[in-house]
Amino acid sequence: IYWNFQQNFDTFGKFFEHIFQKPLTGYQRTWARRFLLSKSFTLVAPTGVGKTTFGLVASLFLALNGKKSALVFPTVSLAQQSFERLEEFKAKIENANTVKILLFNSSMTKSRKEEFEKRFLSCDFDILIITTQFVSKRKDVLSKMFFDLVFVDDVDAILKSSKNIDTLLQMIGFSEDEIEKAFERLRSKNKENGQDTVSNGSKNKGMLIVSSATAKPQGLKPLLFRELLGFEIGRFTFNIRNITNIRIRKRSKEKLLEIINILKDGILLFVNTEEEGKEIVKFLAENGIKIGTTWINFEEEFELFKERKLNVICGVSSYYGKLIRGIDLPDRIKYCIFWGTPSFRFSVDIDKAPRFVLERVFVEYLEEHPKLKEYFKNVENLQTEKLRQLVLKYISEETYNKIVQELFSHLKITDDGKLVIPDVPTYIQGSGRTSRMFEMRLTKGISILFEEDDTVFESLKSRLMFLLDEEWIEENDVELESLIVEVEESRKSRNEDSNIIDI
Ligand code: ADP
Ligand code: MG
Known part of the structure; x- marks a missing residue:
């Protein structure tokens, strides 16, 4: 049986919806994807977009799969609140009554404290809810425990003490030695002789998810996160884009011509080979399309495209291809057409x-x-x-x-x-030329794929869904004209608006 990401993603989505009565938000879907791939990462987003909720649901999801989590909060009251919410969530799931949630609260009665201590020391819990302060105070015990997930809500508080960083890393399975070595690597600027000190990465390690609204940590120690886990706090790791993907089943030249005549201008056309490209370009040129190519005189033809003397430019779709990389003309490039899936x-x-x-x-x-x-x-x-x-x-x-x-x-x-x-990264890079941040706004693009083979198409579609949460429209459901209006609107200069405001 194959592990099927999409299926697991659906399961998590349904799980969330079941306990929360609302679907995952866009942010949460992105986090869910990384979470299901067991990646450590940062949730950088403003307050109120569902970071804490995500952490709570994720820990419950793991608990039901027999995995342990620690949830770290900056204050006792936030820890208490989260404990209560988690208990509520738990009550909504049929087979969750076995899930053990252990809360530390510094104002517990003496007998409660004793009970806590007993359960804490014997790891008698699935989800441990603690405070930043508790991490500092009990680092000796915590650093010897193993958690599949450590979720740190509001990482800014915990980063104030660099010792805490070590503890968090130890909680997901890094040894003191590994941490020390990584720290040394960071300290010595000379990375040339670092060949045999390849980082150990996150092999057999738990997952560390830290949440922050504004994380901008200072100092060297937070860089340990990057060295050991491959992430940097405060960096967005996914791209924002606004692209409508359209699939056309039949690879017909006449259809291609028809579409180019509707789109008119600002089109990148990707083909799989130069031979294929030559044939297509010849056909289109004979039918009155002003089209250039990348393989004869790229610089010149691209200049003509830039100056709007050419409406279409055709290139081979390969990851390091001239059209795929290094072109940033957000106002000029609006559409791309793939003549067959890059593969x-x-x-x-x-x-x-x-x-x-x-x-x-x-x-x-x-x-x-x-x-x-x-x-x-x-x-x-x-x-x-x-x-x-x-x-x-x-x-x-x-x-x-x-x-x-x-x-x-x-x-x-x-x-x-x-x-x-399918060469999904190339599809993403190529189509990405049509949607960019430009003068403080995100331009909209359209990406049209001619693909006859259902298996190849489904494969591309599911990968794209997985990586970017992007959906597809079949040609019969498309109203190209209204999409074109959106594309144009998104490119209208900011100045037009601000002029109106100035008056
Ligand atoms: P954050 O930790 O990012 O500040 P919270 O997890 O506290 O965000 O969520 C903020 C508010 O949004 C809460 O009222 C929460 O119930 C609500 N919320 C969280 N996730 C969703 C969702 N998927 N759909 C609707 N509301 C949500
Ligand atoms: Mg929160």
């Missing part, structure tokens, strides 16, 4: 998979682990087993299996025995 094809024997295919698989991890990324650059034809061993230095086996299964749960095998995997 890799390789022989079914995964060990013969080219290095870059596997690199793509772990692209999210590479972004977070610069050293791993560097390593990849220097290795050609890395075998799967070697890659596995390498990656396991950074992430747990469980997470590795999840990613691989998630990726391989939608496989297309062609008649000639090739595996086809």
Whole structure:
């Protein structure tokens, strides 16, 4: 049975809705995704968007799967409140009466304190609710315990003491030695000779989720989080975009021409190969479309596109392709069209998979682990087993299996025995050209995909859903004209508005 991320994501969503009577918000969906991949991360968002609620539900979700959590709050009253909310949530779930929640409250009666102490020391709980102060006072005990999840609500308070950071890291399974070494690495600016001190990452470690409305920690110690867990406090790790994805089932040139004539201008056209591209460009040019290409005279043609002398520019969709990267023309690029899903094809024997295919698989991890990324650059034809061993230095086996299964749960095998995997990062990069932050507003874009194969399409769709929470519209449900109006509206200059206000 394959671990299916989408299914698990749905389960978590339903679980949340069941106890909360409301669906996850957009923020919470993003957090849920990372949480289900067992990633440590920061929830940076203003107050009131549901950080605490998310932490409570997440800990309950884990408890029902036999995993332990610690919830850390800045004050006793917040801890008490959360305990009460958690008990309420618990009452809404049928088989949750076995879940043990233990609250520390400094104003407990003596007998209550004794009971707490007994249960605390014997780890007789699924969810431990404590305060920042408790973390400092009882660091000796806490640092020897193991938690699958440590959720720190309002991390700013706890970061005031650097000793607390060590304790939190120890609670999710880092040894003092690992922490010390990471700290040393950070202190020595000379990272050139760091080849054999590759960070141990989060292998067999618990998850640390910290919440903050404004986190801007000072000092070196918080950087430990980045060194050991691959995240930096106060950094947004996901992109904001506003793109409508449209799928067109039939790969027909006539349809392509029709669509380009509706969109008119500001279009990037992606093809899978140059040969394919030449044929398409010829057809479109013969039908009166002003189209340029990247493969003959890129600089010149791109300049013409910029000056609006060309309406469409065509390029090959590869991750490092000229159109995919390095172009930032938010007011100029409004639409992109993919003539076929960007994809890799390789022989079914995964060990013969080219290095870059596997690199793509772990692209999210590479972004977070610069050293791993560097390593990849220097290795050609890395075998799967070697890659596995390498990656396991950074992430747990469980997470590795999840990613691989998630990726391989939608496989297309062609008649000639090739595996086809959509190149999702390239799709995201390419379509992302149409939606950017521009003069303090987010431009809207449309991405149109011609794809006949349902398996390939479903695979792309589910990955995109998983990574960005983006949905698809089928061509019959699309009102292209009204979408175009939205696209244009989002690009209207700010000055027009402010002029009106000035008057
Ligand atoms: P934060 O910790 O980010 O300040 P809270 O978790 O305390 O946010 O939530 C703020 C308010 O929003 C609370 O009243 C909570 O009940 C409510 N809330 C949380 N999640 C949702 C949701 N998914 N849908 C609707 N309301 C929510
Ligand atoms: Mg809160």
